[in-house]
Amino acid sequence: MSHFGRTGPPDIRDTFSLLVLNISFRTTADDLFPLFERYGKVVDVFIPRDRRTGDSRGFAFVRYKYADEAQKAIDRLDGKNVDGRNIMVQFAKYGPNAEPIRKGRVKEVVEKPRDRSRSRSPRPRHRDREHRRRSRSRSRERHGRDRDRDYRRQSRSRSRSRSRSPSSSPDHKSHRRARDDDKRRSRSKSRSKSRSRSRSRSHSYHSASPRNCKSSPPRRSPTPEKHTNGKDFPPSRSVSPSPKHAGSRSPGSESKE
DNA sequence: GTTGAGCGTT
DSSP: OOSSOSSSOSOOTTOEEEEEESOOTTOOHHHHHHHHHTTSOEEEEEOOBOTTTOOBOSOEEEEESSHHHHHHHHHHHTTOEETTEEOEEEEOSBOTTSOBOBTTBOOOSOOOOOOSSSOOOOOOHHHHHHHHHHHHHHHHHTTSOHHHHHHHHHHHSSSOTTTTSOOOOHHHHHHHHHHHHHHHHHHHHHHTTSOOOOOOOOOOSTTOOHHHHTTSOOOOOOOOOOOTTSSOOOOHHHHSOOGGGOSSSOTTOOOOO
């Protein structure tokens, strides 16, 4: 998503991407846009955010239309204190598709093999990224799950998640599955109490300014009264058919999700 | 409510 449209980047053909680092986690694109807009034509402002929580990762991408303006913005806004933190503005090194950027300018989307004889240098770039990512997830691990790291890595890697079904012995797998199923069933009972809360995280984009929303209370849509009669919930027996009648439903498949 | 090296989206 970009700052302007919902359909990804508008036009990265002739734009110069700037990487804004060390921004506050509360800083949104709306906060950065006016700052960078003052020094040139800002095509797009994008802040990568976590897919699970939706929080900002602490850096943003600002795309300028011209390189000189981008350079000016770097010279002006680099080291500037924004939202309590001094941001670091520099030319983006990689493009949206993990492709290199030449002279800060977004490389053309079209990719042609060009010269096959010249093998592209297989730079172990992903290794660096993984290392960096792991290093960062350590701090988040304190109040997060390790699944976050795995999820991130899977999301990053193009085709990495393949070994999902361990080719183990059938009997062994079955044995493990049975145990797992048993555990899961027993857990499902206790889990029924704590229902998954629906987090309504509004998009902090152009449509809404976070500062204005600070005063406005988050209107939470309460559970609509399902009981049309206003009475208590009648036992599901009246609605659900008698299990004795169950001819189509297998009696053995009681436990299902 | 927290965190802090880094390179990106329906």
